Amino acid sequence: MGTKALAQHGINSLYSAYAIGDLEERDYTRNFGVGSTGIARRSDYFLNELNPASYSAIPRQHFMFDVSLRGQIVGYKNNNSLNQSAGDLSVRRLAIGFKANNRWGISAGFSPFSSVNYKLLSTTYLDASGQTTTTTGDGGINKGYITNSVKLNKNFSVGVSTNFLFGPLNTLENVGGDTISTKLQRYAFNVNFNTGAQYTGRIGSKWVIGLGATYRFKTKMNFDKKLVIQNSSETTVYSYDLASEKYTLPEMYAGGISLTNGTLTWLADWKHQNWSQYGQAGTHYKLVDADRYSTGLEYAFRRTYGDMRVEGLVVQAGFAYNNSYLQLYGEQMKDISGTAGISIPSKSGAIRYYIGVEAGQRGTLNNGLIKETYMNAVFHFSLRDIWFIRRTYD
Template sequence: MKRYFVIGCIIHCSVTQLNAQNNTSPYSMIGIGDLEKSSFDRTSGMGHAGLALSSNRFLYQGNPASYARLDEHFFYLEVSSRFKSVGYSGTAVTDPVNNWSADMQFKKLALAIKPASRWAVGVGLMPYSTSNYSFNSKKVLQGSNLDIDAYYEGSGSTNQFYITNSFAIAKNLFVGLQTSYLFGQMQETETLSQDISDSALSTNRNIVIGNPFLKLGLQYSFRVGKAIDLSLGATLSNKTKLKANYALQVKDGNTIILDDEYYKSNYFTLPLTYATGVAATYQNAYTVAFDYTYQGWSNLHYQGINYSLVNSQRFSAGVEYSKKLKYLNQLYEKHFFQAGFFYNNSYLRIAGKQLNEYGATFGAGMQLARSGLGLQGAMEIGKRGTSDAGLIKEKYTQFTMTISYRDFWRSRKMKRYD
């Protein structure tokens, strides 16, 4: 029965005063919120395509098998942040001035080492989903024809702390296992107007989520002719039931009329997810990559009044030019430029319309001369949703910045930066 009035909230919501320090979206009240598609790495400028990509110098988060290509005796550190601005349009948006939101947040911390020639290990912290919404709506009380004013507000996120182990099991064949612990907290409030009581009736929910999560990865590369390197990649994530401690409190004004807390062994289920990718590099400079991702939500049978969770697909593609120089018989990357695009059929179907998202990305990066520091930046412009059927269209612009650093780990060799 959860979220039975979601469609009424989204279609009829009166969106006002949206400009805030946190991005808001009425769609994020469904499930565990908006699922994060970015790995906050070098793929951010390539349409988020990179399941087949790997590097001896940078961390690729999308495929845990990629870590096995890192150079031995080094440690690798990356931190990322993102600024995002969103504008909202549609008949449900009643304020033409305050119809936007913006925020800037820290997004990723990743550390990796390669203690052996065939084994790399990494740890990190990244977002998995976010939920943040605030709007007015109409609600029809069950068992009556009474249509009353309601206010909905919610915030929270689900994050993943992960440990990645990656192995080279044969020449140019790599496997990886990312063991994550998903954790987070979401707070939801529904406030009904005083039309039905002498005081406002509010329902508060506090959900604390925690559960292990696994992702397998595979990469294989080979050379075609003398100048082209091809690589294939694939990942598989298991179906996972999220457990939660669920606290419910109902208040009539300042009077608590219900205060309950219980444990849910199946608060929400993440579907089986698989993804594949292919990449080609010409003369160690020009790269093109394609990814496909599928999530089987329909088998989970989540639905409410006029909304449901459906199978989702994402298509990503990107290109990159990398300028490399030779120094002491080693290739040194001076800078790179990227572009890409993506198209995503999301897992939300509302009022018979599956929400789609598409966008373009641009990226660039450089390594500071004779230093272990590297800088990566990416811009993304995209759209999500539709203004048809009283829904809300979101147009966004975001900028991602990643700082990378590597240095020798337990080695007395002369330093080199490449």
Template sequence: MIKKLVLVFIAAFAVNSYAQSGGTSSPYSYYGIGSQKFRGTVENRSMGGLSVYNDSIHINLRNPASYATENLKGYNNESRPVKFAIGGSYTRTSLESENNSDNSNSSTFDYIALSIPIGRFGVGIGLMPYTSVGYKLNTHHDDGSINDRFDGEGGLNNVFLSVGYLVTKGLSVGVEARYGFGNLKNSVIEYVYDTDGLLLNYQTKQNNRSDLSGISFNLGASYTTMINDRFEWVTSATYSPSNVLHSQNSRTFSTITINPTTGSETIVDVIDGEQSLIDAGRLETEVDVSSQFTVGTGIGQPRQWFVGVEGTFRQTSKFANEHNESPNVSYKDAVGMSLGGFYIPNYNAFTGYWNRVVYRAGFRTESTGLVVNDESINEFGISFGAGLPLGTIFSNANIGFEIGKRGTTNKNLIQENFFNFNVSLSLNDRWFVKRKYD
């Protein structure tokens, strides 16, 4: 047990250190409160985001009902394991416009979670990113000189507490409370030139910061039953009501010099711009976060294979962030669909390691709800992955790969072609064992 805990903390430190390069490099993270992170495990993501399937040895971060499952036969039907999960990802993105292209890389810590069984209940706690901001954008004059420069970074995180309850065999329900916190930073420079087209020595940079926090909830239910001697049917649903994030905003103005060759900036002076926010009534604002409903179903043979489909619906048309509004941006309701599954050649094989590996695959498509220049920003991805047993069938390492695209090159927009590599550890052990005496 101690060795496994040490491994968890070492992995957490390593992933967190690696993630310092930034959580995203998407220009679409400029809008709203950033790009929404995938809320799920590597196992889910490797099946196109599918989260309808639950089992007793993996944490399902997308449905709080999954924390309450039936006891394991391997534990004499007396208990189920305590589960640990930690994951991170690396993304390489090719950014394309009508005239130019560029590449970017980013890495991020995705989640750390612990699930503890307590009788018919199951409790989960953890931390995971919610949104991420990371962009560097320039607009240009007709002669190619820079007009404006926009920079942004930051994001929101969620600390969560989940409780699931096994109502009866195959049926569980759950509720999750989340506390969201974090900050968003952005800056803009409007380049000013003299009559000869040369950059002036001094430029003005506006720096904005929003510190956000708020509480949200997620409700879930899951039902599994055998439809005959061989096949099981699984269905699940989750609902997250709309919520409000409170934003404390600040602003400064900097006088800077810019090296015309390297583009590096040197700060000359800083002025507090709080009064401009007070005059605009934006010192403290609220961000309305949309509600979300997910429903899925699937069929398979226990511990052999499973295939399922899942739909997600978000009322992003009601999203509002008055501190970060853009005239060319609107929102509509978002719709996403996932199709995926897994296959295990022989989960309890004594020989042949690869017979116990879980092979996963899936695809997803989503209308994100973001509309820029009257163009809907859509996303598509195809994913593959594997669960690699670690010593016993109850612990494993998971790897996943995803290729896909987001956005379009129409109307001066940018298309992102991305490759994701995801890795996680799912470690399980037994606590609170009752001693028996003959």
């Protein structure tokens, strides 16, 4: 028999121990500072992964490269005097994109889909005296993707993203500091598809409205499982292949709206995932439908070069509210955060540097659960260059 966790460390918290871990709900591009909002957004300054249809906005003969880093600090608290913190620095996104012709945009990249990272202590009774059990989880599901987007006419664009989902989810258990530990290894792989559409049109002479929608198809994830017994030097003493496990990744519906005059931009998004229809349940947890709402404002200062006006410094502010797919002891995990960001162009205009910050909290103190207070900082680097030009000589 065991008790509730007495202590927990790690970036993603005890909540990542359930299902397939913490789902990555944030977008680590220039959308970060507006609450990771941008389903209806089209931009020729960065690659917008939130909608597969957006890549048709890449300028003709341009090649684009994006990389994003995240630093994170998390504090953990409960009603039993738990007060701990953790920090992390990681690469969250790599992506490239280019315009194949006047209508067809292509992008490929790599980013996390879910993360598992936790450590908890509990008490196990093997005899009359209790032994401390340490349970550690790590890994997560990664996403590699290739996206194709086509501009149907001056107002409509559509796109399809082929996502390759793969990665390990490991659980290591050690009782009483013994020299033998038990490790459950799970490895997932499957292909998932996400589709999108965007519409842009003018309202009067100054304003442009954008509408966007995405749909992610249901996917059955296959998990290969293995039980491994290790000694204190992490040498495998015994291993056994277990029956494979199937897990359903549900459909996701999402929609967004944008309104801009080229200087001021307002964005709003909504996402819904049907986890309750396909989800699993345990003795004290179950999976429920998830919803995420976000909105943000962006102001772009313009620079003039002769007869041409280009985008200069950009400032942002946003807000996000997320009802998680996880319910523990009758409490659905909620995540509330505020964001801000600034985008700075280089002198040549080919490179943009972006810094975004986010402060928020997740979880609750009710029913012996843990509340997390976190701070995220994102550095995003975007290169835009003309590559596909045939040189001519006199």
